[in-house]
Amino acid sequence: MNGREAPDAGPLLLGVRHHGPGSARAVRAALDGARPRVVLIEGPPEADPLIPLAAQEDMRPPVALLAHAVDEPGRSAFWPLAAFSPEWVALRWALEHGVPARFIDLPATHTLAWEREEEEGEGGAEGEDGPERGAGAADEDMRVDPLGVLAETAGYDDAERWWEDVVEHRGAGKGDALAPFTALEEAMTALREEYGSGGHGRDLIREAHMRLRVRDAQREFEDGVAVVCGAWHVPALRHRTTVAADRALLKGLPRVKTDLTWVPWTHRRLSRAGGYGAGVTSPGWYAHLFDAPDRPVERWLTKVARLLRAEDRTVSPGHVIEAVRLADTLAALRGRPLPGLGEATDAVRAVMCEGSDVPLALVHDRLVVGDVLGEVPPTVPAVPLQRDLERTRRRLRLKPEAAERELDLDLRKDTDAERSRLLHRLRLLGIAWGRPAASRGGTGTFRETWRLRWEPELAVRAAEAGVWGTTVLAAATAKAESDAIAARGLADVTGLAEHCLLAALPGALPTVMRVLADRAALDTDVAHLAQALPALVRSLRYGDVRGTGTAALTEVAAGLAERVFVGLPPACVSLDAEAAEEMRGHVDAVHGALGLLGDSHAAGDGRLRERWRSVLRKLSARDTVPGVLRGRAVRLLLDEGRLAQEEAARLMGLVLSPGTPPAHAAAWIDGFVGGPGGGLLLVHDERLFGLVDQWLTAVPAEAFTDVLPLLRRTFAAYEPGVRRTLGELVRRGPGGHGRTAGATAGAPGFGPGLDGARADAVLPVLRLLLGPDGDDEGIRAERAGVPR
Template identity: 30%
Template sequence: MTVTFIGVRHHSPACARLVAATIDALRPAYVLIEGPADLNERIGELLLGHELPVAVFSSYRDGERRHGSWAPFCAYSPEWVALTHGRAVGAELKFIDLPAWHPAFAGLSNRYADAELRYADVMQRLCGSFGVDNVDVLWDHLFEIAADDELAERLAVYFDLVRGESAAGESDTAREAYMAQWVRAAAAEAGERPVVVVTGGFHRPALVSAPAAAGDSAAAGWPEVPTLPPDAVGGSFLVPYSFRRLDAFDGYQSGMPSPGYYQELWESGPQAAARHLTESVAGRLRERKQPVSTADLIAARVTAEGLAAVRGHRHPARTDVLDGLASALVSEALDVPLPWAARGTLRTGSHPVVVEMVAALSGTRVGRLHPDTPAPPLVHHVNAELERLGLDGPDDLELDLTVAADRARSQVLHRVRVLAVPGFRRDSGPATGLDPVLKERWTLRPSPERLTTFIEAGAYGATLADACAAVLAERATRAGRDVDLLAGVLFDAALSGTADVSEQTLTAIETTVAAAADLGALGRMLAVVLTMWRHDRILGTAHSATLAVVIVAAVRRILWLAEGVQGRSAAADLGRIGALAACRDALRYGRPQLSLDLTAALEVAARLAADGDAPPDLRGAAFGLRWALQPPPPAGDPPESASAPLEFEGDAPESVGASLESAGAPLDSVSAAAAVREAESGLGRPDPMRAVRGAFHPESAGDWLAGLFALAREEVLHTPAVIGLLDELLSGMAADDFLVAVPGLRQAFEFFPPREREIIAGRLLERRGLGGTGRGLLRGVTDPELVAAGMLLDDRVDAVLRREGLTGGNA
């Protein structure tokens, strides 16, 4: 019995050559490959005759965890070569690793992530010893452009150094113990025939020592393949892959960067790969109208050959060619280091020529599955839906959401959009539940990556509606405390016809709202959700149970947050004002169906309106909330002025006194503390006249009024006495005070639309017994701040005249 272990670096042409040569020479009985053992019954699917690259996509989902991972293959992947050459010599093929959904792969999105990259200290020492920048350059230097002489021995030494004496983590230990069981079983089954084991080089030392330590335990037979837990859903399917997704410069964290270059290296050797790389870069740059002369290419080639000689390379390596091209084609100073000097994605600020060079190395190859390849149910359902609705080809659509047929097409397109399928782009349409947009424009363009995305989305459900609902549920769960994200989820649910969600998702939504800390974001979300709940029969969200839960939770949270806001800053915050306005609307229009507690809300508003430490805009909004929602008095009740408690809306005890004094109460008869208690009790009806007087301080009046007008605009408009009082107070302000108050006042009165501002202006004219119209008065005031500045100047001139005795009859 002979077991040959080959440790490989994934997606390495050198390792692929070694695997092919070993299998062809030994003609083993078994070829064991690092790969998901639950796919052993379906290895034939891999060998149908696909156009590479392809990948095995595996998914897993249960009540607590969702996991997706890929095991990609290209022509020069050692695992792929092991499959194809093993089949060619008649060997039995076995994947021997744990299934991709196993907890050992938690946090690992790619099965073929190079384990040595997790041991940075070892790699740093090796790179330092050889004077290279990173592990990719080191690998090329040692293996890809070196001679194949004694390649197996050199690889073994390299991986022994990488593994060293360090103990593997729990994940690697579990995987290696499982793979060792397969090795022992295959060795027992093979008898005197050879067995070849192809795994990541990091695992090779552990597997080499495992069989000898295990004695004759191989008699136990083939290991049991783990099965999915009863409450879990998952599976594995082949998907088309692309060189772009394989490229480390594009975020792929395994194997080799620049897959286009290594494909050429695999097919033609290092000398031809270097020449092809230069030609690809030159061609790509010329396509983009970048000047690349023959002299530039000659200089690049000479530089690359010189660098190769200095670095001890038989042929120019990938970085030799890239450094030569950069030297010849980039004349400016670089803001960031050359990307091949380190491992990872392209950094922001990379030179445009360098970006094109990296893209040329990546290649444009996209895989294609054989027509007989099984696909998840979602793929078949989506194809049927798109074909049924005429959405399966290129098109430019305009959909009218008031038309049932167009609305059905829109919902399917939005479900596809939620799954992030390329080639389906919405150019215009409703952006929130507040805008009255009833038409959508879509651009449909079939994309080579469409099938891949649908296969991967198959992990979420067997139908488009189920998959969309699962994605939205996941987004809702991940929203955390971000209410804006949650609002986007809810609106996408409405657009896609997924109005109601599971209990688990509903709990996640409630948790997000209950933990939200941004009053403005909560208010924006509540306004949108309430509108959809009240009106949206087109999207099917009217009286949705899901939205009802959100409304109740949002009202509760907004009132709780608002009462905790402190600070006497006079800066009006339109976000928090809008949040209370959304609460007002929810309490006004949703209270009968949603069982919202109006009494509790009014009590909160009363306390907030009386809180001298709260910002003025919030106090004004709280008073406006009370005024707008206070039930009308029963028939026969005395007038408000006789029954209402004293309202105080000040910043300090002085404002309490001002409020009492303005109400006609002697200051020595009622204490400020008693007024506070009375205001906070929420008893009685709000008195806007006293509240306005108490809040009218030059530095904060405009902000308090902004809150009042935002919440009780109609009440103010239909209470002439309040408008008269505002006229009286504004007219009595000194010029200095008016100049301080004008910016806030200007913002406050913007809550009235133009028509209502005309009404107010007309009433002011009537109050003064003047002719004209409100519109004419408004047109005569072009800049209130300029008028205020003029008034101030007049006051100063009058003061100087009085001081110099130049007034009256002394002239």
């Protein structure tokens, strides 16, 4: 047939708008009237074997055809289909009537190969687009928006509103079922004559392939061929060309080996806000228009009222009636045949939301866009890892949902512990179904909170992770070993060790620990060692609640701590202000890590904690160490109970003596009372408060402007209540109520002795806490130090 022209008997060309409910109804009416012998649909031909799956009961749109490169699973493309997509309606019509259905767009093997050298990309102009680009595609050239041009020609400034008026509100099945397609073909023909390919030459190649497939179908079925495609392509498919010309356009196209399957999709991903170029702004509204048998505006406003009532807003049937009347009135004033989404939204804002856009945003998010998630049958093709994930998900009763939800886990329960391991393994594989969140039910290590949200792209990530193994456990283990070997820094490896314990990957731990020990032995940077220690110590805590062995990790943590102890004092000498501040963070991190580590993990003799205290003593006594670090060392020793308050006051008095430059003294104070708990220390220890107060009032005026920024940063970090209490103490002044007469003498606290009346005021609360056995006389006796 090379060189022959297309037969005179042309196919039935049904030009549609992708994801248009009006087009979908019109397609169904046209197919019912024409009864074709084969239905050709715009889509990748490699998906033809997957078409019968669309007839299964557990296939529920929105769904998408996913094509990914076998050697590069991350290179992918989607062809989304909703219940109101004309292509889906045509597909279902063919299956219900026993008519063959075939996809005729350019094969995915070429589509993915085209994107190999491009970084990012979206679909083309609205309404007439091929697949949605997956990760790694690049922005296409600017294209003509055919609906926008037609809307502007008709005097509309909004293409969506024009489409609703001329298609969605005209109904289907009234009169000639082919009339809408004839009108659209004439309009698109005029546009193609004016704009050619619309700024994108690839459409010409796609259309050449479509024409070849249409010719093949005509040879087989003669005049019983119906084609459902984007209206933009109809003039090109109607255009007479030779087979040789079309084949010449397809010659030499790049190829990659591809796999295709069905995956769930969401209404949110159909919206333009989701990044899909051929999307619509209101998939939830379009789904409603397609499903509503009659009175769509009344039914829509009833849905809105139900949603707002669920959010505790007062919406009565009277509100719905008034909103319907207002929507009808607005449509009449605006010259529209029926109220559209714009009129319905304005009516909801005015009547149900009292003019506020806050509840209206909820309506837009939940209803206009929506979080509908499709389903695919378990028999769809998938890589082994995807099948293992699906089996595990079903066993653990974790249902994918498009809307974000919180999942609280108690790791003492077997099922919750397995769920935690699965989610951590998926995160390690780059499948971010869940992300950890702050737990509201407690702070124990046996509690975890996750925020779960399933996105269609996770199917691509699962296919991509299949290169690491056939099960989630095997893939996560292999990925962890590879990441450990490729890690650049010590902190990266320690974080990976922590992740392996969270994900329960005992097979990966030997490799990770070997790399960790090697990196720790070679790394001489104390800052790197200090950064790595907290992650290791956190990992040791997980071993208790998750039942994983941590003996090897304990050895590495103890060795790492010893190296920090040796290297920290020399590393803290002669630092500038910025480096000293960074080092203070490392000191705090090490101190907190050793507090979590506990003596039981460090050979049982408390050696590490005592060694750390000796390091803090060295830092506090060296004049060459910056003041912020010396002050912090004194503060940590005081918190540990290894430094008496009198000694802390003495050290502060030495630093705040007149011979010390004000900037150095301010840095010491910042290290001592800065951070959590520092403000409370000043509130409850009058001697320290008095020392700071006396020094600050004695700072010379010329030096005060240099000291002020540092002091502001220190005190601004306190809780509002602490700052308020400190201000009140300053306002009272020396000798005021609750203050000692001499700030540098007397017992700690707000006065020289105990105030019995104030202490007796808490007796009722103590009685409640201690129970009925607590008696006032006994409490008073214990308070006075007398045995009961």
